[in-house]
Amino acid sequence: MCKNTSVVNQSLMIVFPNAKINIGLNITARRPDGYHDLETVFYPVKIFDVLEVIEAADLSFQSSGLDIPGRPEDNLCIKGYHLLKKDFPNLPAVKIHLHKNVPIGAGLGGGSANAAFFIKLMNDKFGLALYEEGMMDYARQLGADCAFFIGNRPVFAFEKGDEFEPVNLDLSAYHIALVMPDAHVSTAEAYRGVKPAPVKETVYDLVKMPVAAWKKHIRNDFEGHIFNNHPVIRGVKASLYECGALYASMSGSGASVFGIFESKPDLGELEKTCRVFYGV
Structure with missing residues (x-):
């Protein structure tokens, strides 16, 4: 299980925010507040960013690694700082440095993880x-799945995706590979094409089935x-099954696709055109 691993000295702290995958994702209703009710299982995986905070004279944010779209002042870590500052007025200013490795627009919750780990830090x-x-209350104000990364344990998520029930799920005996093709799916695009509908069988119950049975029962x-x-994302999922995946699915609203295997697969062909993460 992924934990809030940190390195500490007197003036600096470094944490390693991890990603998550969605096992199943059902959009069950459109809410009056403009959001959607959904159900899914969040499962933490071992793909990491690096987040460093140093006490400073002024609040600032900088990044390295993958390019982060948008203005630095709109980053969720900065927004998280301002939320905390309202209730803790003596909170010192900090310099935030984020090294971005988790793919963006991939359905992996990377930005949400950064915000949650910043609050914990x-x-x-x-x-x-x-x-x-209490930390989850702050995280919920930053994004629907931010609160998940406070506990960072497998959960059944429902309502807006910010209410949780523990789920007994351990995939450590399997090999999870994640593939990020050259594609980006915005949240707006994802929800624009979906038609909410109630479900007969909840993901909470379906994940109790053997992993090999998920292919016929658990959908996104x-x-x-x-x-x-x-179509490139569809092709990645098909390729994972061709390589022997017991179960393969797009994570969240995409564009990444993960496969669950009994042993480490050979995804050499996918590596030619995609980022591939093994053993996540």
């Missing part, structure tokens, strides 16, 4: 004495229209 570094539920509602818009 600030709580530890400056002794804010927030318990897990975004796949239909996203595969039509981005």
Whole structure:
């Protein structure tokens, strides 16, 4: 299981925010507030960013690694700092450096993980004495799946994706490979093409089945229209099954696709055109 691994000295702290995959994703209803009700299982995986915070005279954000779109002041870590500052006015300014490795627009929750780990880091570094539920309350204000990364354990997520029930799921005996093709799917595109509908069998129950049975029962509602818009993503999923995956699926709203294998697969052909992460 992924944990909040940190390295500490007197003035600096480094943490390693991890990604997540979605096992199943059903959009069950459109909400009056403009969001959607959904159900899914969040599972943490071992693909990491690096987040460093240093106490400083002024608040700042900089990044390296993958290019992060948007203005630095709109980054979720900066927004998280301002949320904390409202309730902890003596909170010092910090310099934030994020090395981005988790693919963006991939359905892996990378930005949400950065925000959640930032909240945990600030709580530890400056002794804010927030318990897990308190940190989750701040995280929920930043994004629907941010709160998941506070506990960072497998959960069944429902409502907007920010309410959780623990789920007994351990995939450590399998090999998970994740493939990121040259594609980007925005959240707006993903939801624009989906048709909410109630489900007969909840993902909470379906993940209790053997992994080999998931292929016939667990679906991601975004796949239909996203595969039509981005055939390359459909092709990645097909290739994972051809390489022996017991189960393969797009994660979240895409564009990454993961496969669960009994042993490490040979994805050499996919490596020619995609980023491939083994053993996640």
